[in-house]
Amino acid sequence: MGRTEPEDLDGETSHDVCRRVHGYETRARCLPERWMCDVFHIDGSLRDIRVLDVRRADWIAVLERLRTVADETEVEHPYARLDPVRPAVADLFRAWCDEPDGEGTTFSFRARFGAVWFFALPYDEEEIEFSLWPDDVLDGAGVATVLRFLTEVGTACGRPVLLTGESVQYHPGLRTLIRHDPTVGIGHI
Incomplete structure (x- = not known):
């Protein structure tokens, strides 16, 4: 029995769009809408989730909330x-920011929602940044997981959350x- 894919309004499947637009095979991916294929196309780079102009209290609130609502967390x-x-x-x-032996070091925090892992290596107290691999977003449920993560982060700190392409620092x-x-x-491209 063959696998079926959702079709967009033009009759083209999401796999067709990904192959045509991005030029690669999509493995077992089935993203139901074109914008999802654009946002999560597999190009070897991460996607970054950012909250700008934050304080330490915002970071703490976000990580504590994620510990409560995620399926799994690791530090x-x-x-x-x-x-x-x-x-x-x-x-x-x-330890990271205030103690002399914390200078030049950092910690890592990972949270799993469903099949998608989100990870942070804090390097700046003034910008929250998490990353994820678009390869982990296999279907509409994976996209919903990313949207839920954005919502949880925004709820925890009460600030706008951005999903961007990978970069060292926001500009x-x-x-x-x-x-x-x-x-x-939530709004998408």
């Missing part, structure tokens, strides 16, 4: 005095692929 850190498996989030930030000309504003909702 790795180099700080000997902290719990190696589940350190308090506020303690991670104090005003960087194209926003999806935006979630807690007061307005």
Whole structure:
């Protein structure tokens, strides 16, 4: 029995669009709408989720919320005095930012929602940044997972959340692929 795909309004399947527009085989991917194929096309780069102009309290609120709502979270850190498996989030930030032996080090935080992992390597207290591999977004449910993650982050800090292409640092000309504003909702390209 063959696999069926959703069709868009022009009668072209999402696999057809991905092959035609992006020039690669889509494996077992089935993204139901064209904009999803554009946002999550597999090009070897990550997608970044950003919240700009934040304070430490925003970071802490986001990580604590993710620990509560994610299917799974993991933390790795180099700080000997902290719990190696589940350190308090506020303690991670104090060790990273305020203590002399924390300078030049960071920690990693990962959260899994469904089949999609989101990960952060904090390097700037003033910008929250998570990344994900578009390869993990296999279908409409994967896209819904990303949208849920954006909503959870925005709810935790009460600020707009941007999904962009991969870059070292945000700059005003960087194209926003999806935006979630807690007061307005989600919009895509």
